[in-house]
Amino acid sequence: MLVAVDHVQLAAPPGSEDQLRAYYVDVLGMTEIPKPPVLAARGGCWFQAGAVRLHLGIAQDFRPGRKAHPGLRVRDIGAYAARLAGRGAPVTWDENxxxxxxxxxxDPVGNRLEFLEAVATASSGRSG
Structure with missing residues (x-):
């Protein structure tokens, strides 16, 4: 039985690790976690924030994910969007x-990321 998503892997081009670290750590506020040595030899980076884990794997024939993407839940989405924008990361709001x-x-290599927060409704009485 499925119980949780362990991680999401996104692709990245060779040699992009420093750009990825700058974005995922400095802009998104994640922490880089070490890859096992046998996997570290392949390049790429792994990041974590709480239970959220993203793996960026190197793909020689890299093409950014422009449609497929992880949906990442955040708290205080307005402040989080301001954090990204303040660090030079364009933010595109969607009300759909x-x-x-x-x-x-x-991300700096063109992968699409979605950030979302539930809003309180009159019938639910709760907020995300």
């Missing part, structure tokens, strides 16, 4: 998901 505020951003 009922019950949520969300925006899209791209």
């Amino acid at each position: 998901l009922p019950g949520h505020r969300r925006f899209y951003a791209e």
Whole structure:
């Protein structure tokens, strides 16, 4: 039985690790976690924030994920969007998901990332 998503892997071009670290650590606020030595030899980086884990793997024939993307839940989405924008990361708001505020951003190699937060509704009485 499935119980959770362990991680999401995104692709990245060879030699992009420093750009990825700058974005995922400095802009998104994640922590880089060490890869096992046998996997570290392949390049790429792994990042974590709480239970959220993203793996960036090197692909020789890299093409950024422009449609497929991880959806990342955040708290205080307005402040988080301001954090990204303040660090030079463009934010594109999208109001098409009922019950949520969300925006899209791209990592430095062009992978699409979705950030979302549930909003309180009169019937639910709760907020995300």
